Amino acid sequence: MLVPLAETSSRANHTGLWRTLKPVIDYSSCIRCEICWKFCPDNAINLEDGRTTPAPNQKVTAFSIPVIDYDYCKGCGICANECPEKCIEMKFEEE
Amino acid sequence: MPTSIPEQELMEPGHTACQGCGATLAMRYVLKALGKKTVVSVPASCWAVIPGAMPNRTLDIPMVYTPFAATGASISGLREALDIRGDSDYNVVGFAGDGGTADIGLQSLSGAMERGHNVFYIMYDNEGYMNTGVQRSGSTPYGAETTTTPVGLDRNFKKQQKKVVADIMMAQGVPYVATATIAYPEDLIRKVQNAKKVNGPKFIQILAPCPTGWYYPPEKTIGVSRMAVQSRMFPLYEYSSGTFRLTRPSKPVTVREYVQSQKRFSHMDEDEIRTLQEEVDRRWESLLEKETH
Ligand SMILES: Cc1ncc(C[n+]2csc(CCOP(=O)(O)OP(=O)(O)O)c2C)c(N)n1
Ligand code: SF4
Ligand code: SF4
Ligand code: SF4
Ligand SMILES: [Mg+2]
Numbered sequence: 001m002l003v004p005l006a007e008t009s010s011r012a013n014h015t016g017l018w019r020t021l022k023p024v025i026d027y028s029s030c031i032r033c034e035i036c037w038k039f040c041p042d043n044a045i046n047l048e049d050g051r052t053t054p055a056p057n058q059k060v061t062a063f064s065i066p067v068i069d070y071d072y073c074k075g076c077g078i079c080a081n082e083c084p085e086k087c088i089e090m091k092f093e094e095e
Numbered sequence: 096m097p098t099s100i101p102e103q104e105l106m107e108p109g110h111t112a113c114q115g116c117g118a119t120l121a122m123r124y125v126l127k128a129l130g131k132k133t134v135v136s137v138p139a140s141c142w143a144v145i146p147g148a149m150p151n152r153t154l155d156i157p158m159v160y161t162p163f164a165a166t167g168a169s170i171s172g173l174r175e176a177l178d179i180r181g182d183s184d185y186n187v188v189g190f191a192g193d194g195g196t197a198d199i200g201l202q203s204l205s206g207a208m209e210r211g212h213n214v215f216y217i218m219y220d221n222e223g224y225m226n227t228g229v230q231r232s233g234s235t236p237y238g239a240e241t242t243t244t245p246v247g248l249d250r251n252f253k254k255q256q257k258k259v260v261a262d263i264m265m266a267q268g269v270p271y272v273a274t275a276t277i278a279y280p281e282d283l284i285r286k287v288q289n290a291k292k293v294n295g296p297k298f299i300q301i302l303a304p305c306p307t308g309w310y311y312p313p314e315k316t317i318g319v320s321r322m323a324v325q326s327r328m329f330p331l332y333e334y335s336s337g338t339f340r341l342t343r344p345s346k347p348v349t350v351r352e353y354v355q356s357q358k359r360f361s362h363m364d365e366d367e368i369r370t371l372q373e374e375v376d377r378r379w380e381s382l383l384e385k386e387t388h
Contacts, residue, residue, distance in 0.1 A: 004156065004157050004158065005157070006146075006152035008151050009151070009155075010151045013109035015108070015109055015110070034098050038099065038280060039277075041112065041115060041116050041123070072108035075114065076114035076313040076314060077115070077312070077313060078115055078313070078316055081314040081315065081317070081318065090314075
């Protein structure tokens, strides 16, 4: 197997510090379509088990939920802009 | 819900691209399509700095830095070397910007394609030399303001039409040629996977909007990419084994709507927008003709 010479993952670089606006997901409206995950340029949204997370209906609780990793999210706003349910809100960091 | 694109991530977070960078998504999707047995060669470009400084890496696969003009030559060499080692199952990918492809690396690209190596050449097209501060390239569209085509009082916006490298590759007879963009990742990934089935050179041009150089807010990256297709500014097509397929826009918009979404075009008057629309229509007609032949 060919492996990269550079040993340290860029995960060492916490780009979340760049952020001025912070995306916050309202899971009670989130239909788990994973569109936000698909379009995040920073790979800062992970898919996790969400069986006990609030949901708009019982059907979607079986699916993964998108969880934003604020260590890396730069706050570009793509996820909020593309979410079909408009359930991601961009909030000022200070709030 | 089952994801519509592969879940595997070979691009890690913590990279140094601007907020909302389309070029990053292009890499993320290409690697999702190809998987771990891939090596990438990257020339001078935004992607040369996005992974960060040594010892950081943002790709979980080997990435080689190559001189600006030499992407084509470098993937030829990588292919030959990997084959000698018995690593023929590795994908060899050149991943270069539009400046590095349409202008400075065109001879090297054309040579690699002509030699027939089993390689991918991915051109991520952000329509300018972005890493060095937004200079115009051959791939910058007519009408755009860049730092080397400043509008000012003399209206020195880019006067030449976009040079479309994918069209040149088709004319050269490259066995697999396609265009794609990041707003349609399923289509993009399908094209990369189709390309993989071709044992020979393949060229894919990916429009990758750049908020920093196109002067639009970063949350609009996907929307701008989508509008580029819907306005036919950037038609999506696939050319494989002599068959050409063109994607019809599902919700067409005018060139005017597209240019209004970005400040790099904000100076354009009605005549100039019409000139651009006419070129877009002319190219669309010529692509339609390719479909019937
Ligand atoms: C031979 C050479 N000339 C000029 C440069 C400076 N340079 C580095 S990146 C770059 C711009 C690359 O533009 P493009 O290929 O479109 O990639 P982008 O930065 O837009 O991603 C230039 C001019 C260089 N590194 N090497
Ligand atoms: S704001 Fe941008 S970087 Fe942050 S999670 Fe959303 S898409 Fe990703
Ligand atoms: S795009 Fe919106 S609805 Fe879809 S998974 Fe993300 S937050 Fe939920
Ligand atoms: S200048 Fe454009 S292409 Fe380069 S990192 Fe920034 S957004 Fe991406
Ligand atoms: Mg460029």
